[in-house]
Amino acid sequence: MQKDLSSSAPQTPTGRVRHRRRSNEVPPEATKPNGSHLLIDDRNKYKSMLIRAYSSVWMIGGFAFIIYMGHLYIWAMVVVIQIFMARELFNLLRRAHEDRHLPGFRLLNWHFFFTAVLFVYGRILSQQLVNTVTSDKFLYQLVSGLIKYQMVICYFLYIAGFMWFILTLKKKMYKYQFGQYAWTHMILIVVFTQSSFTVANIFEGIFWFLLPASLIVINDIAAYFFGFFFGKTPLIKLSPKKTWEGFIGASVTTMISAFVLANIMGRFRWLTCPRKDLSTGWLSCDPGPLFKPEYHSLPEWLPQWVIREFFIAPNLFVDESSVIS
Numbered sequence: 001m002q003k004d005l006s007s008s009a010p011q012t013p014t015g016r017v018r019h020r021r022r023s024n025e026v027p028p029e030a031t032k033p034n035g036s037h038l039l040i041d042d043r044n045k046y047k048s049m050l051i052r053a054y055s056s057v058w059m060i061g062g063f064a065f066i067i068y069m070g071h072l073y074i075w076a077m078v079v080v081i082q083i084f085m086a087r088e089l090f091n092l093l094r095r096a097h098e099d100r101h102l103p104g105f106r107l108l109n110w111h112f113f114f115t116a117v118l119f120v121y122g123r124i125l126s127q128q129l130v131n132t133v134t135s136d137k138f139l140y141q142l143v144s145g146l147i148k149y150q151m152v153i154c155y156f157l158y159i160a161g162f163m164w165f166i167l168t169l170k171k172k173m174y175k176y177q178f179g180q181y182a183w184t185h186m187i188l189i190v191v192f193t194q195s196s197f198t199v200a201n202i203f204e205g206i207f208w209f210l211l212p213a214s215l216i217v218i219n220d221i222a223a224y225f226f227g228f229f230f231g232k233t234p235l236i237k238l239s240p241k242k243t244w245e246g247f248i249g250a251s252v253t254t255m256i257s258a259f260v261l262a263n264i265m266g267r268f269r270w271l272t273c274p275r276k277d278l279s280t281g282w283l284s285c286d287p288g289p290l291f292k293p294e295y296h297s298l299p300e301w302l303p304q305w306v307i308r309e310f311f312i313a314p315n316l317f318v319d320e321s322s323v324i325s
Contacts, residue, residue: 049228071203071206072275078195079121082117082191086109086191093180101173108184109180111164113184113188115157115161118150118157119154125199129143130144214261218253219251226246226249231243231245269284269285273285
């Protein structure tokens, strides 16, 4: 009896072996190319397409409404997007355990964020703000004074944030706190460097914001549909459902759309006129040389069936970064 009991006792190692074998089993989906189905082989792809189409219609409709409302609302949209971006990035390296011992430390991140907002947009939109309040003498003097001392105000706000950071330092948490301080500044550089150029382009004319944004949307939609119907060759492992067919189809579609959209959008004054203040009224201005079609001719040695003379606006070839004043 004792022999039987002792022989039956070591049963737990076998269970552990079974558990290890079970954990080492490779899911069937992982053995497929790139670890996932392509869209062309996805059984639920039509249901997914309807959901994407429904959400895209609402998003494009909301975006078109903001464009219609004008420059100020587009700028507000950019700021809201920045806030959400910053919040996600702030939370990326956040540790709840350490934050419990640092009350108010999260608030310091937002102090630096809104100091950067005042610095960046105070420089870009200072003239528009002055032009908006010229009719009111008191507001004009107040705004002029704020703009005059804007750099000093931002400097003292930053120094106040730095002193706040120093005073909140705690022993055994220096590494975490300095890491968060450096991470906050990296976020501000990433978020505000690109968006400052975007906002500057918006007030030089919605055209310079809307055209690139529209091409991004077209590229994404075209890549989805070409991959949906023709995608068979995986592109990268990072995004398993991306295909070469979708990539090539989207590239060609985007290049063609760039010429078509630039030609269409360049005809609307609401999109091409720069905004000199922060009002929302309708705009009317001289379109400027970039949006006026010019006569061009091709060499005579080309075949006769080729169109040798045509009118085309220079904005079809201009680099948008050259528009920033």
